[in-house]
Amino acid sequence: MDLIKASILPGFMELLPDDQIVFNTIKNKIIKTFEDHAFKAIETPVIEKKEILLAKGGGETSKQVYSIDHESRDMALRFDLTVPLARYVAQHYHELDFPFRRYHVSKVYRGERNQKGRYKEFYQCDIDIIGDKELNIHNDAEIPYIMYKAFEAINVEGLVININNRKLLTGYFNYLGIDNRVDILRLIDKKDKMDIDKFKSLLEEELADSNKYERLLEFITIDGSNEEILDKLKGLKVDNEEFVIGLDELDTVYTYMKLFGMDDESIKINLYITRGLDYYTGMVYESFIKGHENLGSVCSGGRYDDLASNYTKQKLPGVGMSIGLTRLYFILSQAGLIDIKARPYCELLIIPMEGALEYSMGLLNQLRSSGIRSQIYFEKNKMGKIFSYADKENIPYVAIIGEEEMKENKISLKNMKTGHQEAISRDEIKTIREKI
Amino acid sequence: MDLIKASILPGFMELLPDDQIVFNTIKNKIIKTFEDHAFKAIETPVIEKKEILLAKGGGETSKQVYSIDHESRDMALRFDLTVPLARYVAQHYHELDFPFRRYHVSKVYRGERNQKGRYKEFYQCDIDIIGDKELNIHNDAEIPYIMYKAFEAINVEGLVININNRKLLTGYFNYLGIDNRVDILRLIDKKDKMDIDKFKSLLEEELADSNKYERLLEFITIDGSNEEILDKLKGLKVDNEEFVIGLDELDTVYTYMKLFGMDDESIKINLYITRGLDYYTGMVYESFIKGHENLGSVCSGGRYDDLASNYTKQKLPGVGMSIGLTRLYFILSQAGLIDIKARPYCELLIIPMEGALEYSMGLLNQLRSSGIRSQIYFEKNKMGKIFSYADKENIPYVAIIGEEEMKENKISLKNMKTGHQEAISRDEIKTIREKI
Numbered sequence: 001m002d003l004i005k006a007s008i009l010p011g012f013m014e015l016l017p018d019d020q021i022v023f024n025t026i027k028n029k030i031i032k033t034f035e036d037h038a039f040k041a042i043e044t045p046v047i048e049k050k051e052i053l054l055a056k057g058g059g060e061t062s063k064q065v066y067s068i069d070h071e072s073r074d075m076a077l078r079f080d081l082t083v084p085l086a087r088y089v090a091q092h093y094h095e096l097d098f099p100f101r102r103y104h105v106s107k108v109y110r111g112e113r114n115q116k117g118r119y120k121e122f123y124q125c126d127i128d129i130i131g132d133k134e135l136n137i138h139n140d141a142e143i144p145y146i147m148y149k150a151f152e153a154i155n156v157e158g159l160v161i162n163i164n165n166r167k168l169l170t171g172y173f174n175y176l177g178i179d180n181r182v183d184i185l186r187l188i189d190k191k192d193k194m195d196i197d198k199f200k201s202l203l204e205e206e207l208a209d210s211n212k213y214e215r216l217l218e219f220i221t222i223d224g225s226n227e228e229i230l231d232k233l234k235g236l237k238v239d240n241e242e243f244v245i246g247l248d249e250l251d252t253v254y255t256y257m258k259l260f261g262m263d264d265e266s267i268k269i270n271l272y273i274t275r276g277l278d279y280y281t282g283m284v285y286e287s288f289i290k291g292h293e294n295l296g297s298v299c300s301g302g303r304y305d306d307l308a309s310n311y312t313k314q315k316l317p318g319v320g321m322s323i324g325l326t327r328l329y330f331i332l333s334q335a336g337l338i339d340i341k342a343r344p345y346c347e348l349l350i351i352p353m354e355g356a357l358e359y360s361m362g363l364l365n366q367l368r369s370s371g372i373r374s375q376i377y378f379e380k381n382k383m384g385k386i387f388s389y390a391d392k393e394n395i396p397y398v399a400i401i402g403e404e405e406m407k408e409n410k411i412s413l414k415n416m417k418t419g420h421q422e423a424i425s426r427d428e429i430k431t432i433r434e435k436i
Numbered sequence: 437m438d439l440i441k442a443s444i445l446p447g448f449m450e451l452l453p454d455d456q457i458v459f460n461t462i463k464n465k466i467i468k469t470f471e472d473h474a475f476k477a478i479e480t481p482v483i484e485k486k487e488i489l490l491a492k493g494g495g496e497t498s499k500q501v502y503s504i505d506h507e508s509r510d511m512a513l514r515f516d517l518t519v520p521l522a523r524y525v526a527q528h529y530h531e532l533d534f535p536f537r538r539y540h541v542s543k544v545y546r547g548e549r550n551q552k553g554r555y556k557e558f559y560q561c562d563i564d565i566i567g568d569k570e571l572n573i574h575n576d577a578e579i580p581y582i583m584y585k586a587f588e589a590i591n592v593e594g595l596v597i598n599i600n601n602r603k604l605l606t607g608y609f610n611y612l613g614i615d616n617r618v619d620i621l622r623l624i625d626k627k628d629k630m631d632i633d634k635f636k637s638l639l640e641e642e643l644a645d646s647n648k649y650e651r652l653l654e655f656i657t658i659d660g661s662n663e664e665i666l667d668k669l670k671g672l673k674v675d676n677e678e679f680v681i682g683l684d685e686l687d688t689v690y691t692y693m694k695l696f697g698m699d700d701e702s703i704k705i706n707l708y709i710t711r712g713l714d715y716y717t718g719m720v721y722e723s724f725i726k727g728h729e730n731l732g733s734v735c736s737g738g739r740y741d742d743l744a745s746n747y748t749k750q751k752l753p754g755v756g757m758s759i760g761l762t763r764l765y766f767i768l769s770q771a772g773l774i775d776i777k778a779r780p781y782c783e784l785l786i787i788p789m790e791g792a793l794e795y796s797m798g799l800l801n802q803l804r805s806s807g808i809r810s811q812i813y814f815e816k817n818k819m820g821k822i823f824s825y826a827d828k829e830n831i832p833y834v835a836i837i838g839e840e841e842m843k844e845n846k847i848s849l850k851n852m853k854t855g856h857q858e859a860i861s862r863d864e865i866k867t868i869r870e871k872i
Contacts, residue, residue: 004491006527006747009511012481014524016531017538024477036804038782038811041460045448045557046482046543047502055440066483068513069505070547075445077504088450091442095452097828099815101782102453107482111506121481136814138793259797311442346474346537357574361695368472375474378572379535392533 011112011120013326017345018394023329025342026154027105030125030323033150034103037142039127042102044084046109050074052087055310064110077109081126081322082307089130090311098132098316099139105325117334119326125150128320130307135317137249140283140303141256147287147299147321148262155339156332158290161257161299162270165250165283168233169274171243172219176212188220189276220271226254229269246282253283281305285321295331299323347436348374348413349395351386353402360401363411363426370430390416396436447548447556449762453781454830459765461778463541465589466561466759470539473582475563478538480520482545486510488523491746500546513545517562517758518743525566526747534568534752535575541761553770555762561586564756566743571753573685576719576739577692583723583735583757584698591775592768594726597693597735598706601686601719604669605710607679608655612648624656625712656707662690665705682718689719717741721757731767735759783872784810784849785831787822789838796837799847799862806866826852832872 008014053076054062068075078084081104105125112118129139144161151159173181191199207213222232233247257267275284280302287299301321308316332338352360360376367374377386390398399411414421444450489512490498504511514520517540541561548554565575580597587595609617620642627635643649658668669683693703711720716738723735737757744752768774788796796812803810813822826834835847850857
C-alpha cells in the first residue's frame with residue numbers, strides 16, 4: 001500500500017506537546033479570569049445555517065467563509081463568535097436573564113490567503129455583556145478591566161488599553177458640518193500605517209476646506225496625559241449633544257477603569273482609535289503591548305447599540321472585547337514574551353526493576369492519591385534509554401524500585417535536573433508534592 | 437429589513453447557560469482525570485486534507501464526512517480523533533517520545549441522518565498510549581482504569597467495563613477450523629440485539645457444522661464470575677498459540693485492572709464483546725451503566741497493532757478508549773443520572789443604592805480578591821426585579837449597599853435560598869467563601 005504523506009493544510013496551527021501545554025495553560029488562565037469575574041460560558045455549533053452567518057451581507061467575510069458541501073444544505077463554519085452570540089441571544093431571549101454576561105472561548109474559521117502569523121483556524125476569547133433595551137455605561141469600564149486582568153494572569157507585561165468613543169468623532173463631524181464621514185473614519189483608522197505628512201495631505205484633500213481641516217486635525221492630534229486630554233476635550237466647548245454624551249461616557253469609563261483597579265499607565269485615551277467600519281456605536285478599544293506596538297492590537301472591541309437586529313425586534317445593546325488567542329500566542333512566542341510555568345504532564349516516573357512491578361503499582365496509586373502526576377515505565381528497555389525518556393519528557397523526578405526499596409519500604413527519588421538522589425519513606429510521599 | 441429566524445441546524449446540540457455549566461463541569465472533570473494520570477493534551481485542526489482523513493477508504497464514514505467547499509482544495513472536517521492522532525504521530529514521529537500518552541477532548545463531525553440522541557457535532561474524550569514497535573500489555577489495564585476513574589469523577593455510579601480479547605476468538609476459530617470469520621464476528625457482535633433463539637439458529641446456519649456450532653456456542657456462552665470464566669477458558673485446553681496468548685493477555689489485564697484499584701464488580705469478562713469490524717487486534721472494551729445497559733456502551737476502545745500504517749512505515753501499536761461526551765450527557769440527563777454540583781457562575785450580587793456605587797466598587801474588588809465570583813448590578817431597576825434576576829440566575833448571595841452599610845463599613849448579606857440576612861464587617865469578607 002502506498003503511504004500518504006502525513007501533513008496538515010497550510011495556514012493551520014498545530015503544536016508539539018510541550019508547546020501545547022503552554023498554549024493550554026494560557027487558554028485556561030484566560031478562561032479562569034473570565035469565570036472569576038462572573039461571566040458564564042456558552043457554546044454554539046461550529047456549523048451554522050449560512051443565512052444566519054451571512055445575515056449582515058457580503059463583503060470580505062462572505063468570501064472567507066468555509067461552506068460545507070453536504071446533502072445540499074446551506075451550511076458554513078462560523079467566522080467569529082459575535083454572529084453566533086447574536087443568534088443565540090435572539091433565539092433564547094425568553095430563557096435568558098439580562099444583563100447577560102457571557103464568555104466564549106472557541107475556534108473560528110476564515111479562509112484567508114496564506115500569510116505568516118495569520119491562521120485559518122483560530123481561537124477567539126470573547127467576553128460581552130448584553131442588556132435588554134439598555135445597558136449602563138459602567139459595563140464599558142468592566143469589560144476592558146477584565147481583559148487587563150486576563151493579560152495579567154498570563155504574565156504579559158506592559159498592556160495598554162487604548163480607549164475612545166465614537167460619539168466624540170461623529171459629534172465633532174456634525175459640529176463641523178462634515179458629510180463624508182465614512183471615508184474620513186477610514187482614513188483616521190489608517191493613520192498609524194502611513195507617514196504623518198501623507199496623512200495630513202490626504203485629510204486636507206478629503207475635507208477640501210481649510211478651516212474644517214485645521215479643526216479636525218487639531219482635534220485628533222490632541223495628546224498628553226489622560227487627564228490632560230479630557231481637559232482639552234472639555235475645553236473645546238463643542239456645542240453638539242452627541243459630542244457631549246461621548247465625552248461624558250469616555251470620562252466615566254476612564255474613571256471606572258481606574259476604580260476597577262487599573263493603573264493610569266495601562267489606559268490611554270487615544271482619539272485615533274475608531275475601529276474602522278465596524279458596527280460600534282460608542283466606546284471602542286484596542287490594546288497594545290508597550291515596546292511591541294508593531295505587533296498590532298492584541299485585544300479589541302467596543303459598544304454596539306443593537307446586537308441582534310437581523311434576528312429579532314428586541315433591542316439588545318452590548319459591549320464586548322475579544323482576544324485572537326492563536327495569533328497572540330504566535331506573536332508572543334516570536335517576540336519571546338511568553339512567561340508561563342506550565343505544570344509538567346508527568347511529575348514522577350516509576351522505574352520498576354525485575355520483580356518489583358506489583359509493589360510499584362501500590363506506590364503508583366499512593367502517589368496519584370497524593371496528587372502527584374505519576375506513571376510507571378512499563379516497557380522493557382535499557383536504563384539509559386529510560387532516563388533519556390524522562391529527560392526529554394521533562395519529568396522532574398524518577399523513582400527506581402528494586403529489592404532494597406521494597407525491603408525497606410522506601411523510594412529512591414532522583415531529581416532529574418540536579419541529579420540529587422534521596423531515599424524517602426512511603427509515609428513521607430506527600431512531601432514530594434512540595435518539591436515539584 | 438426582514439428578520440431571519442434565529443435557529444440552528446437540526447442534529448446539533450446547544451445548551452442554555454445553566455446546562456452548559458454542568459456540561460463544562462463534566463468535561464473539565466474528565467480532562468482533570470486524564471491529566472492527573474499523566475496524559476498530555478494534543479490539539480489538531482478540525483479541517484484536514486481529505487486524503488488524510490479518508491486514507492482507510494470508503495464505507496459509511498466517507499458518506500458522513502462533511503466536505504469543505506472552498507477554493508477547490510480537498511478538505512473535510514474530522515469524523516473522529518483517531519485518524520488525526522495517527523497522522524500526528526506519523527508526522528511528528530521524530531519529535532515525540534514513546535510510549536506517547538496523549539489525551540484529546542474535542543469536537544468531531546458526522547453528517548448522520550437525524551435521530552434522537554445522535555448528534556452531528558459531538559465531543560470525543562480520547563486517551564491512547566502509543567508505543568514504538570512494541571507496547572507492554574500493562575497499558576491495556578491502565579487505559580480502562582483511567583476511564584473508570586473519569587466516570588467516578590463525574591459521579592456516574594455502576595459503571596461496568598466489559599473486557600475481552602480478540603485473539604481468544606480468532607484463535608478459537610482457527611482451532612475449530614472456521615473460515616467465514618467476518619460474518620460470524622459480525623453476528624456475535626449483534627447477539628445482544630436479537631432473541632437468543634434467533635441468534636442460535638443464525639449461528640448454526642452460518643457454521644453449517646453441528647460440532648463447530650456446539651463448540652462455538654459453548655465457548656461464547658461461558659459465564660460466571662470473572663475468575664470462573666478465566667478458569668473455564670483455561671480448562672478448555674485449546675491447542676492454539678493465538679488463543680493461549682489472548683487468554684494470557686486477558687488474565688494479565690484483568691489482574692492489573694484490579695491492582696490499579698478497580699473492584700471486581702466494575703469489571704466483566706464478556707466473550708461477546710468483539711467491537712464488530714473495527715481495527716482492534718487484542719483487548720477490546722465496552723462499558724455499560726448497571727441497570728441502564730439499554731443506553732448502550734458509554735465508553736469503548738481496544739488495542740490496535742499498527743496505528744499509522746497509512747502514513748508511515750514505523751510500526752506504532754497502541755491501546756485507547758473513547759467517551760462520546762455529547763451523547764453521554766444526553767443519555768445521562770434523559771435517565772436522570774446527572775449528579776454534578778456546578779459552581780455558580782456568580783456567587784454574590786452587589787446592589788448599590790443611590791450614591792453607593794463608588795463604595796461598592798471597592799467592595800467588589802475586595803470580594804473578587806477573596807476568590808468570590810461577584811458582580812455589581814449596574815442597571816437602574818426596581819428592587820423586586822433585581823432580586824428576581826438574582827433568583828433566576830441562581831446567585832446564592834446578594835449584598836445591598838446603602839448609607840448605613842457605608843457608615844458602618846459592613847455589608848448586609850442575604851442568602852437567596854433561606855432568606856436569612858446577616859451583617860458582615862468588611863474585615864470578615866473572606867469568611868463568605870466558606871458559606872458558598
